[in-house]
Amino acid sequence: MxxxxxxxxxxxxxxxxxxxxxxxxxxxxxxxxxxxxxxxxxxxxxxxxxxxxxxxxxxxxxxxxxxxxxxxxxxxxxxxxxxxxxxxxxxxxxxxxxxxxxxVGVVIVEIPARPVAEGDRVTVRCSHKESWSSASRRPAHRPSWHVSAPAGVQRPAVYLLHCHHDSVRDQVPTVGPSSS
Missing domain, CATH: 2.60.40.10 (Immunoglobulins)
Structure with missing residues (x-):
């Protein structure tokens, strides 16, 4: 058999x-x-x-x-x-x-695609899609960005990361550390 x-x-x-x-x-x-x-x-x-x-x-x-x-x-x-x-x-x-x-906007929050476990080091960045001036063909002014997240995030947590700039604001729901 x-x-x-x-x-x-x-x-x-x-x-x-x-x-x-x-x-x-x-x-x-x-x-x-x-x-x-x-x-x-x-x-x-x-x-x-x-x-x-x-x-x-x-x-x-x-x-x-x-x-x-x-x-x-x-x-x-x-x-x-x-x-x-x-x-x-x-x-x-x-x-x-x-x-x-x-x-479709000009801002994204760069966070890893993989799940993040408790204790993992993670780099989070705000990214602005560079626009080009048709007249000069030089990159437009690239502003400085600030990332804010709540202090003391506990597991499991869902929170928002915000990218702030004078002219643009974007946010993405983000799952905090996994419970495993």
């Missing part, structure tokens, strides 16, 4: 980790991003999936990105790309999930 391995046991042996470059959860419209599915063993049988407001898709098969081995390159993001992404095997095993938001 043939002995079969159940799916949960199989998934422990076939792990995958999804990463994104650049490593952040917010992107500007028309920006390029690369998702990479690092698989223990052979990448064959794994696909990148995404769930957006339009539905769930196989990213490389619907033309959303260009497949290059275990990487999927999207040359131009749109707000319709807002959603969650993961790698999935033919057997139904799944990687970690990454959430992506595409912002």
């Amino acid at each position: 043939e002995q079969r391995m159940d799916i949960p046991s199989l998934c422990l042996l076939m792990s995958a980790t999804l990463s994104i470059h650049p490593d952040r959860s917010q992107f500007y419209r028309y920006e390029t991003l690369t998702l990479n599915c690092a698989v223990s063993g052979n990448f064959s049988g794994w696909t990148l999936r995404r769930n957006t407001s339009s539905g769930t898709f196989l990213s490389s098969e619907d033309g959303w990105c260009r497949q290059n081995g275990s990487s999927c390159i999207n040359p131009s993001t749109f707000t319709s790309d807002n959603g969650v992404f993961w790698c999935e095997s033919d057997e139904g095993c799944r990687s970690n999930v990454l959430s992506i938001t595409v912002n």
Whole structure:
């Protein structure tokens, strides 16, 4: 009699980790991003999936990105790309999930795409999309930015990070340290 391995046991042996470059959860419209599915063993049988407001898709098969081995390159993001992404095997095993938001404005809060655990050091930056003057072709004035977050954030916590400038304000809901 043939002995079969159940799916949960199989998934422990076939792990995958999804990463994104650049490593952040917010992107500007028309920006390029690369998702990479690092698989223990052979990448064959794994696909990148995404769930957006339009539905769930196989990213490389619907033309959303260009497949290059275990990487999927999207040359131009749109707000319709807002959603969650993961790698999935033919057997139904799944990687970690990454959430992506595409912002049509000129400011994003740069925070890592991966979950942040308690005690992790994290760099948070405000980023202003540089605009170019059509007359001079030089970068416009790049203002200084200040990041503010509540003091004494406890786990688990959800809070807002704000980027402040005289002319622009942006904010993003951010999940604090995980409870694990």
